[in-house]
Amino acid sequence: MNEKAVILLSGGLDSTTVCAVAKSQGREIYALTINYNQRNIWEINAAKQVARSVGVVEHVVFPINLRLFGGSSLTDSAIDVDKNVSLEEIGKGIPSSYVPARNTIFLSLALAFAETRDASEIWIGVNSLDYSGYPDCRPEYIDAFSKMAQLATKVGVEGKKLEIKTPLLHLTKGEIIKLGLSLGVDYSITRTCYDLDDQGLACGKCESCQLRKNGFAEAGALDPTPYRQ
Numbered sequence: 001m002n003e004k005a006v007i008l009l010s011g012g013l014d015s016t017t018v019c020a021v022a023k024s025q026g027r028e029i030y031a032l033t034i035n036y037n038q039r040n041i042w043e044i045n046a047a048k049q050v051a052r053s054v055g056v057v058e059h060v061v062f063p064i065n066l067r068l069f070g071g072s073s074l075t076d077s078a079i080d081v082d083k084n085v086s087l088e089e090i091g092k093g094i095p096s097s098y099v100p101a102r103n104t105i106f107l108s109l110a111l112a113f114a115e116t117r118d119a120s121e122i123w124i125g126v127n128s129l130d131y132s133g134y135p136d137c138r139p140e141y142i143d144a145f146s147k148m149a150q151l152a153t154k155v156g157v158e159g160k161k162l163e164i165k166t167p168l169l170h171l172t173k174g175e176i177i178k179l180g181l182s183l184g185v186d187y188s189i190t191r192t193c194y195d196l197d198d199q200g201l202a203c204g205k206c207e208s209c210q211l212r213k214n215g216f217a218e219a220g221a222l223d224p225t226p227y228r229q
Helices: 015-022 041-056 100-116 139-152 175-180 207-219
Strands: 004-008 030-035 060-064 119-122 162-164
Touching: 004 015, 004 060, 004 100, 004 162, 015 041, 015 119, 015 175, 030 041, 030 100, 041 060, 060 175, 100 119, 100 139
Parallel strands: 004 030, 004 119, 030 060, 119 162
Antiparallel strands: none
16 A cells, blocks of 8 residues: 655645655655635645646645734735845845744644544655745754654654655755656646736746746756746
8 A cells, every 4th residue: 555645735846846756656645735825826726736737636725814914925915025136145034925834834734634644744845955044944843843743643642653754855946846857747837936926927036936947947947937027
C-alpha cells in the first residue's frame, strides 16, 4: 500500500513541485489548499488545476478569513506589496507580504487533515535559500513544529511518527524548477505573484515574481508566466 501524504498545495511554483515529487515517490496524495481570503485568489484556481493534473486522491479547499486580522500586504488592501526590491536585498528582512503565523496555521490544519486520513506525512514547499525572509520557512521552525506535532496528536502519543517533509528546503529556485521540469511539471498553470491583476497576469516586480524569473533564468528554461508588462 502506498504511503499517504497530505500536501499543502497553494497553486504556486514550489508547492506544485512538491506535489510532483511526492507523486514520483509513489505517495497517495491528499491535497490541502487554504483559501485565506488572500490578495492572490488566482492561486486557488491554479491549485485546483494542479490537483487534477497530478491525480490526487482528495483535494480539500479550506476557507479561513485572515483578512479579519490583516497585518500583511496579502490580507490588507491598505498595505502595499513590496516592489522592485533587488535580488541581493530579498531575504534580508521580513517583507510586507509576510502573513503572521501563516505556516503555523496551515501546518496545524494539515496536521488535523493528516490524522483524519491516517496519513503519516505532511509535505510543504518551504525554502530557506531563494525566499523572502519569512521566519516560518526556516529549518529550525520546521524542526520545532515536527516536535510539537508528535506531542499534540493522538498518533504521536500512540508512538506513530508523523513526518514533515520539506524536499525543497535547501534548493535554489533554479534547482527547484529543474527538478519540476524533470518530473513533467507544467509551470504555466501555476501562480506565484503577490499582486496579480483581475486577468491573472503577474506584476513582474514583487519579490515572488523576481525570484521566479531569476529561477527560470538560472534553470535555463523559458518562463511561461503571463506578465502584464
